[in-house]
Amino acid sequence: QSALTQPPSASGSPGQSVxxxxxxxxxxxxxxxxxxxxxxxxxxxxxxxxxxxxxxxxGVPDRFSGSKSGNTASLTVSGLQAEDEADYYCxxxxxxxxxAFGGGTKVTVL
Amino acid sequence: xxxxxxxxxGLVQPGGSLSLSCAVSGFTFSGDWMTWxxxxxxKGLEWVGNIKQDGIDKDYLDSVKGRFTISRxxxxxxxxxxxxxxxxxxxxxxxxARWIWGRLDSWGQGTLVTVSS
Numbered sequence: 001q002s003a004l005t006q007p008p009s010a011s012g013s014p015g016q017s018v019x020x021x022x023x024x025x026x027x028x029x030x031x032x033x034x035x036x037x038x039x040x041x042x043x044x045x046x047x048x049x050x051x052x053x054x055x056x057x058x059g060v061p062d063r064f065s066g067s068k069s070g071n072t073a074s075l076t077v078s079g080l081q082a083e084d085e086a087d088y089y090c091x092x093x094x095x096x097x098x099x100a101f102g103g104g105t106k107v108t109v110l
Numbered sequence: 111x112x113x114x115x116x117x118x119x120g121l122v123q124p125g126g127s128l129s130l131s132c133a134v135s136g137f138t139f140s141g142d143w144m145t146w147x148x149x150x151x152x153k154g155l156e157w158v159g160n161i162k163q164d165g166i167d168k169d170y171l172d173s174v175k176g177r178f179t180i181s182r183x184x185x186x187x188x189x190x191x192x193x194x195x196x197x198x199x200x201x202x203x204x205x206x207a208r209w210i211w212g213r214l215d216s217w218g219q220g221t222l223v224t225v226s227s
Contacts, residue, residue, distance in 0.1 A: 038214070045219055047217070048215050089155050099157040099160075099214075100157070102154070
């Protein structure tokens with residue numbers, strides 16, 4: 001039950017893109033296509049933004065996209081907007097009905 | 111509209127017990143796995159455990175095994191988390207969420223548990 005590794009912070013100007021990485025192992029990120037990304041604004045509950053590596057739930061803007069290569073997954077936010085400033089967490093199925101989360105990345109819109 | 115509403119949080123002394131509830135509406139509760147996730151103050155998200163639709167199969171974070179018990183009442187559309195032998199490090203906001211194939215697509219607003227003397 002190890003945590004996934006994310007950079008603590010990332011930033012970009014409005015209209016630019018920012019990419020967040022999420023590194024795990026072959027027992028979680030690399031072993032399953034069940035990687036999700038969550039957005040959390042201060043004092044609010046997390047919100048699902050990406051699931052199964054690159055799928056977007058209904059209502060999530062297509063500015064948000066996900067990918068995976070080996071043991072590392074990535075979330076890209078294109079065309080940054082002020083409301084995108086938030087904490088972002090990755091998660092991955094880790095077998096035996098366990099879920100691993102990343103430590104979170106604070107995205108700042110400059 | 112899908113809604114999950116947690117309750118039962120509060121202040122408890124180390125070694126004490128607390129029971130959390132999560133009332134669910136807007137989807138067929140009996141058809142889905144459910145999950146508890148916690149977030150210590152200023153920290154990241156941490157998976158606590160899951161419970162299968164039938165309430166029999168359960169999985170837990172190693173550090174809460176033997177102390178926390180997840181249960182559900184499908185007739186009442188409710189999920190529960192019984193927490194015993196609480197420690198300071200269990201202090202967190204506790205969220206209930208619906209688990210679908212490894213993703214948590216609906217979350218409650220959370221309830222704060224503070225373990226302190």
